[in-house]
Amino acid sequence: xxxxxxxxxxxxxxxxxxxxxxxxxKDFKITIKQKKEAAQNFSVPQFQQPQQLAPATAPxxxxxxxxxxxKADNLVTIKSPMIGTFYRQAGPGKPIFxxxxxxxxxxxxxxxxxxxxxxxxxxxxxxGKIVKVLVEDASPVEFDQPLFLVEPS
Numbered sequence: 001x002x003x004x005x006x007x008x009x010x011x012x013x014x015x016x017x018x019x020x021x022x023x024x025x026k027d028f029k030i031t032i033k034q035k036k037e038a039a040q041n042f043s044v045p046q047f048q049q050p051q052q053l054a055p056a057t058a059p060x061x062x063x064x065x066x067x068x069x070x071k072a073d074n075l076v077t078i079k080s081p082m083i084g085t086f087y088r089q090a091g092p093g094k095p096i097f098x099x100x101x102x103x104x105x106x107x108x109x110x111x112x113x114x115x116x117x118x119x120x121x122x123x124x125x126x127x128g129k130i131v132k133v134l135v136e137d138a139s140p141v142e143f144d145q146p147l148f149l150v151e152p153s
Contacts, residue, residue, distance in 0.1 A: 009030075078122070083140075086141045087137060109124075
């Protein structure tokens with residue numbers, strides 16, 4: 001049997017579902033077996049419920065000095081008017097719109113919120129001094145989420 005006939009037999013077996021073929025001629029014998037696909041075993045990982053750990057009791061040490069918290073009774077909150085991603089600057093390398101301690105007036109752009117690939121400038125609705133930034137840069141915000149605390153002037 002010549003090599004071309006053997007190649008044709010191999011092609012025939014690969015195109016069909018024949019698992020094995022054996023041919024005998026006078027002093028020649030050939031057996032061609034189709035390679036079986038390896039069975040794929042899928043296992044679903046078993047997750048265990050995290051165990052509740054008792055809160056660790058830290059040794060009593062001196063408390064770090066905290067900055068006096070601003071009086072909340074006279075502060076105005078600038079809130080997010082939409083859902084999106086909060087940015088403190090217009091782009092990488094650009095200056096931050098406002099920092100703690102900066103004075104703002106009505107209409108001053110305090111941040112940008114990206115929603116559906118649109119960048120919306122958020123303006124202050126009050127005149128005063130920025131006391132605290134409540135959101136990390138490039139973090140998601142919800143509708144009506146507090147963004148800044150302003151001490152009105």
